Amino acid sequence: MDGILNCTIGELEKIFENNGFPKYRAKQVFVWLYRFGSRAFDGMTNISRNMQNELSKMFYIYRPIIANVRHSSDGTIKFLFQLADLNTIETVFIPETRRNTICISTQVGCTVGCKFCNTGYNGFIRNLTAEEIISQFLAVKDYLKLWDSEKERLSNIVYMGMGEPLFNYENVLKSMQNLMYDENEGISRRRITLSTSGIAPVIEQLAKDLPCRLAISLHAPNDYIRSQIMPINNIYNIESILNTCKIYSNYHKYLKITFEYLLLKDINDTDECAHELIALLKPIHAKVNLIQFNQWKGCSFAPSKRAQRFSNILQKAGLEAPIRARRGVDIMAACGQLQSHGREERI
Ligand code: SAH
Numbered sequence: 001m002d003g004i005l006n007c008t009i010g011e012l013e014k015i016f017e018n019n020g021f022p023k024y025r026a027k028q029v030f031v032w033l034y035r036f037g038s039r040a041f042d043g044m045t046n047i048s049r050n051m052q053n054e055l056s057k058m059f060y061i062y063r064p065i066i067a068n069v070r071h072s073s074d075g076t077i078k079f080l081f082q083l084a085d086l087n088t089i090e091t092v093f094i095p096e097t098r099r100n101t102i103c104i105s106t107q108v109g110c111t112v113g114c115k116f117c118n119t120g121y122n123g124f125i126r127n128l129t130a131e132e133i134i135s136q137f138l139a140v141k142d143y144l145k146l147w148d149s150e151k152e153r154l155s156n157i158v159y160m161g162m163g164e165p166l167f168n169y170e171n172v173l174k175s176m177q178n179l180m181y182d183e184n185e186g187i188s189r190r191r192i193t194l195s196t197s198g199i200a201p202v203i204e205q206l207a208k209d210l211p212c213r214l215a216i217s218l219h220a221p222n223d224y225i226r227s228q229i230m231p232i233n234n235i236y237n238i239e240s241i242l243n244t245c246k247i248y249s250n251y252h253k254y255l256k257i258t259f260e261y262l263l264l265k266d267i268n269d270t271d272e273c274a275h276e277l278i279a280l281l282k283p284i285h286a287k288v289n290l291i292q293f294n295q296w297k298g299c300s301f302a303p304s305k306r307a308q309r310f311s312n313i314l315q316k317a318g319l320e321a322p323i324r325a326r327r328g329v330d331i332m333a334a335c336g337q338l339q340s341h342g343r344e345e346r347i
């Protein structure tokens with residue numbers, strides 16, 4: 001049996017045609033899956049009984065097991081999902097006044113190994129399949145009963161959980177295609193943000209395939225500092241990343257790129273660094289998101305106390321530079337704290 005969530009609309013149409021079903025039925029099934037959150041074929045009332053039965057023999061509709069749910073005092077909810085092979089991943093629901101965001105994972109672990117990141121520190125196990133990525137969104141909607149809620153929507157998706165999305169490109173692309181699918185109810189590309197450590201050639205590919213909002217994890221104003229905290233910089237350095245960002249923005253002017261900058265005490269938080277960052281990003285009118293470092297056991301970096309000052313310097317120079325609100329810190333749901341095995345250690 002195949003997982004139907006792994007199919008794009010085009011693939012499902014082909015399968016239907018090959019099995020003697022009308023092609024247009026694929027769209028109807030997609031609406032059931034992605035607009036109404038169907039978890040079985042037998043409730044798909046505009047499809048004949050016979051076809052419902054055939055579909056249940058051909059496909060399953062995937063959902064992970066909810067192994068744990070933790071609620072933060074600020075409303076953030078962290079889900080620990082168990083996959084079929086018993087690996088686990090984390091997904092975070094972040095309610096805000098005017099929108100609700102879900103932060104989803106794309107890999108079990110990560111190969112990139114940034115020095116400040118707990119996910120990277122724990123190594124890499126495997127890529128997630130498209131259905132495992134998509135079903136994080138669907139399972140959170142199931143859990144929070146958001147399928148027929150008039151006032152509450154799961155409106156935004158950030159690919160900022162565990163893993164480097166651009167190292168699992170095919171499946172990430174499929175997941176975005178499917179989640180965007182429904183023209184009226186689907187999530188628009190302006191509401192999907194993909195965060196990357198800067199895999200330059202794949203960013204260029206994304207610009208052609210399926211542009212969405214981009215967040216680049218820059219974290220340093222020069223290659224010397226960046227290579228120390230993000231070894232991937234030895235392969236894709238700042239210049240190569242900024243060049244692809246220019247191409248991306250030329251293709252898609254309306255999709256603003258943001259640069260994430262994690263402030264680490266005495267590493268990248270000096271006034272000098274702020275001025276270097278201005279020189280780097282001012283010419284491209286970039287927006288900077290300043291991130292506070294979330295500590296974890298075994299990591300020697302310390303959070304910076306200069307966030308406000310750093311932000312002021314950038315803003316005086318005309319760069320937008322808000323300090324990102326920390327959400328879900330009390331349940332270890334903040335950036336860089338997600339783990340694959342549910343072990344939770346605080347210092
Ligand atoms: N791999 C992608 C997306 C997942 S990480 C990327 O690196 O962009 C999401 C964000 O969390 C990145 O900006 C990352 O640099 C940041 N992050 C990692 N560890 C962190 C920590 N300990 N404290 C705060 N942010 C962290």
Ligand code: SF4
Pocket residue numbers: 110111112113114117118119120121161162163164196197217
């Ligand atoms: Fe991977 Fe992103 Fe963590 Fe770096 S910050 S190790 S790219 S998940």
